[in-house]
Amino acid sequence: MPDEMTVLKNKKELRCGYTTGSCAAVTAKAALIMLISGEDIFNASIVTPKGPVYNAEILDITRTDDSVSCAVIKDGGDDPDITSGSKVFATVRFLDDQGITIKGGEGVGVITKPGLDQPIGEAAINSVPRKMIRENLEDVLEKYGRTNQGVEVTISVPNGKALAEKTFNPKLGIVGGISILGTTGIVEPMSDAAILDTIRTEVRVKRAEDKKVLLVAPGNYGLTFLKQRYGIDENDAVLCSNFVYDTVQIACDEGFSKMLFVGHIGKLVKVAGKIKNTHSMYGDHRMEILSGIVSEVQEDTGSSDIKEKVLSCVMTDEAVNIINEAGLGDKVFHRMVSKIKEAMEEFSGGKIETETIVFSNEYTELVRTENAQLFLEMTK
Structure with a gap:
């Protein structure tokens, strides 16, 4: 790195x-x-x-x-x-x-x-x-x-x-x-400022349209998932790229109080570890974060080797399979999505209530927070 x-x-x-x-x-x-x-x-x-x-x-x-x-x-x-x-x-x-x-x-x-x-x-x-x-x-x-x-x-x-x-x-x-x-x-080549200006413009448009919930996805995977799974038009979501923390700050500045954050586990698991920018340039840590969550729930399962198997994975979808096969999926992924919600709300200083939907390979929904469905309906 x-x-x-x-x-x-x-x-x-x-x-x-x-x-x-x-x-x-x-x-x-x-x-x-x-x-x-x-x-x-x-x-x-x-x-x-x-x-x-x-x-x-x-x-x-x-x-x-x-x-x-x-x-x-x-x-x-x-x-x-x-x-x-x-x-x-x-x-x-x-x-x-x-x-x-x-x-x-x-x-x-x-x-x-x-x-x-x-x-x-x-x-x-x-x-x-x-x-x-x-x-x-x-x-x-x-x-x-x-x-x-x-x-x-x-x-x-x-x-x-x-x-x-x-x-x-x-x-x-x-x-x-x-x-x-x-x-x-x-x-300026590869200017972060230019990307953030685009994000801010999109958020302002959603605010001007009187959207009650700001729908955010890191990239095109999230847009495809929303369209295929829920029939949501890609124009209804703001793409935040890797700038998760900055997008939350922009949403605060523009007056949003509710956000629905939707994306692939490979990106969103980083947010569970309170990583503010998910670009690999600033660190990966996906498997470390995921294996750490496994450790948090291990006491109830006695599956001592799962953490090491997750750490050795290259792709998060592979880790998902290992966790599910060990019967830990429900506990691990609900703990993970709770951490994502907690991190996003912490980024906003408590100003924005955040719900989250995480999907895995082939756009299969993996887990969601309790009120995610309500927020999803409010975006339509």
């Missing part, structure tokens, strides 16, 4: 990129300069909110009688960002009325649900990118002595509609394209 410094060192060696928000701001700036000056430019730069300067090559310049359009190519660095390589366009025209109007064009999504960064009906251009666009256009207007000039800018991403199908946007209620995002202007 790598230590924390090794993990950070490896992250620092990866190349950062620029957000779609930075792309939108720099191409809008370039388009306005060309609209005012009448001359084409092929490079433009902005200062990102985090500080680094983004120097961009300007492409695909086109003019009409009253507008200029141009593009930059999104560079996400070494982050596995599906928008990398896409062209982000800005089309700028003058308005009679003073002020800057920001619109979404082709491939930029539209908000259809409450709880997101922008109101229903607005283009999915988040507040920080809007601020970046506005401030950079205001700087250009000031430079050219045209501070009273009104400007309309339309941001578009021609392949954005197809890309959006590979994102959380349809689930969040953003239709027709991608979102223009970014709070720092910089894409």
